[in-house]
Amino acid sequence: MSETSLPPSPTSRFLLNDEEDSPDLSFDGAEDILRAWSRGIRPDPNLTVSEWADRHRWLSSRAAAEPGRYRTARTPYLREIMDALSPGHPAQRISFMKAAQVGATEAGNNWIGFVIHHAPGPMLAVLPTVEMAKRASRGRLDPLISDSPALRERVNPARSRDAGNSMLFKEFPGGILVLTGANSATGLRSMPARYLFLDEIDAYPPSADEEGDPVTLAEARGTTFAHRRKVFLISTPTIRGLSRIEQEFEASDQRRYFVPCPHCGAMQWLEFERLRWEKGRPETAAYACNACDQLIAEHHKTSMLEAGEWRATATAADPHHVGYHLSALYSPIGWKSWEQIAREWLAAQGNDEMLRAARNTLLGETWVERGEAPEWQRLADRREVFGAQIPEGGLFLTAGTDIQKDRIEVDIWAWGRGLQSWLVDHIVIPGGPDSPVAWAELTKLLGRTW
Ligand SMILES: [Zn+2]
Numbered sequence: 001m002s003e004t005s006l007p008p009s010p011t012s013r014f015l016l017n018d019e020e021d022s023p024d025l026s027f028d029g030a031e032d033i034l035r036a037w038s039r040g041i042r043p044d045p046n047l048t049v050s051e052w053a054d055r056h057r058w059l060s061s062r063a064a065a066e067p068g069r070y071r072t073a074r075t076p077y078l079r080e081i082m083d084a085l086s087p088g089h090p091a092q093r094i095s096f097m098k099a100a101q102v103g104a105t106e107a108g109n110n111w112i113g114f115v116i117h118h119a120p121g122p123m124l125a126v127l128p129t130v131e132m133a134k135r136a137s138r139g140r141l142d143p144l145i146s147d148s149p150a151l152r153e154r155v156n157p158a159r160s161r162d163a164g165n166s167m168l169f170k171e172f173p174g175g176i177l178v179l180t181g182a183n184s185a186t187g188l189r190s191m192p193a194r195y196l197f198l199d200e201i202d203a204y205p206p207s208a209d210e211e212g213d214p215v216t217l218a219e220a221r222g223t224t225f226a227h228r229r230k231v232f233l234i235s236t237p238t239i240r241g242l243s244r245i246e247q248e249f250e251a252s253d254q255r256r257y258f259v260p261c262p263h264c265g266a267m268q269w270l271e272f273e274r275l276r277w278e279k280g281r282p283e284t285a286a287y288a289c290n291a292c293d294q295l296i297a298e299h300h301k302t303s304m305l306e307a308g309e310w311r312a313t314a315t316a317a318d319p320h321h322v323g324y325h326l327s328a329l330y331s332p333i334g335w336k337s338w339e340q341i342a343r344e345w346l347a348a349q350g351n352d353e354m355l356r357a358a359r360n361t362l363l364g365e366t367w368v369e370r371g372e373a374p375e376w377q378r379l380a381d382r383r384e385v386f387g388a389q390i391p392e393g394g395l396f397l398t399a400g401t402d403i404q405k406d407r408i409e410v411d412i413w414a415w416g417r418g419l420q421s422w423l424v425d426h427i428v429i430p431g432g433p434d435s436p437v438a439w440a441e442l443t444k445l446l447g448r449t450w
Contacts, residue, residue: 048083082110098236112144123197196231286338
């Protein structure tokens with residue numbers, strides 16, 4: 001049942017905003033009907049995912065470093081991302097390329113909670129492997145559900161239905177959540193899904209059981225829902241050229257989180273290149289404003305994040321595709337500090353593996369493999385300009401000829417130490433091997449000097 005198939009009700013706001021109680025009604029059975037409604041058959045089109053999270057999401061000390069009521073204000077940049085996942089938002093494809101430690105996992109958790117509670121429907125959540133899906137079910141979903149009363153009372157106890165046990169189910173009124181791994185084609189083909197949550201997509205295998213790209217397989221499950229579907233793709237990026245999330249982000253409208261400079265007010269997105277510290281002293285790390293160049297101390301971050309906003313920096317080919325990028329520079333105070341980022345960056349110098357991890361997890365950017373550059377690129381990079389016709393180091397010359405039907409082509413090469421060579425001249429003598437004039441010309445050429 002969709003959110004558009006029910007007639008408008010004058011009591012709906014009351015019902016939906018106060019879902020724990022049913023109104024006092026004058027006829028038998030009405031209360032049950034209304035309770036069933038409020039249990040999630042009819043979603044509230046006005047409640048967004050972030051509003052839902054602030055009202056209904058609870059974090060226990062066993063699953064969260066900061067237990068208590070979930071607060072979107074702690075990570076204000078997640079508000080718009082979460083709200084793009086709400087049914088009232090026109091976006092259908094939401095991609096999020098991010099660093100570690102920015103709270104991105106919670107955006108996904110809140111979406112799951114919102115769907116269970118307020119916009120029920122079939123949801124498919126895909127982790128890189130079935131094993132990881134099982135771990136996520138126990139370590140992440142079970143606390144999500146048991147810690148928030150609104151979810152606890154809606155979700156039936158977990159059970160596994162299929163013999164192969166490659167999928168995990170959570171049933172709730174009006175919907176079902178299936179978790180599976182990108183390595184299981186069976187799991188990806190399991191059911192039509194209005195909501196697709198594709199998590200850590202850069203860790204997906206290239207093909208699911210040799211049946212093709214897991215993202216494509218999963219997305220095929222959503223086509224029947226047309227414009228009402230939502231696809232949320234999220235990952236820390238890996239290697240340029242192989243990274244799925246980078247391709248997604250580049251196809252999107254490429255939103256960056258702009259924050260105001262506390263000194264001059266200029267709005268800007270935070271770039272690692274502008275993080276400054278005294279040589280060898282990461283504890284002095286501060287951010288240099290790109291407008292006034294004054295250093296911004298980290299304690300300003302909280303108010304900067306609060307006043308921040310996402311701005312598109314590109315135009316998406318698909319207007320329903322919004323994409324977000326976030327580095328650890330935005331991590332709230334108390335999580336990953338600028339000092340830690342500077343320290344980890346310094347520690348990684350000289351070690352490609354560590355540098356790669358730092359780029360991926362701190363900056364949320366891909367790593368460019370040195371050996372990955374195409375052949376022509378590496379060759380082109382080695383070009384150099386030499387002033388004289390024969391460069392310094394060219395110790396002797398050779399000539400090579402290519403005899404064609406109607407001409408003789410001659411290359412003159414200079415040779416130096418270590419077989420380094422330079423093309424000095426290229427000469428075409430008209431006339432083929434049958435022409436005595438051409439041969440005479442070639443002989444003359446061998447006597448020439450450069
Ligand atoms: Zn400034």
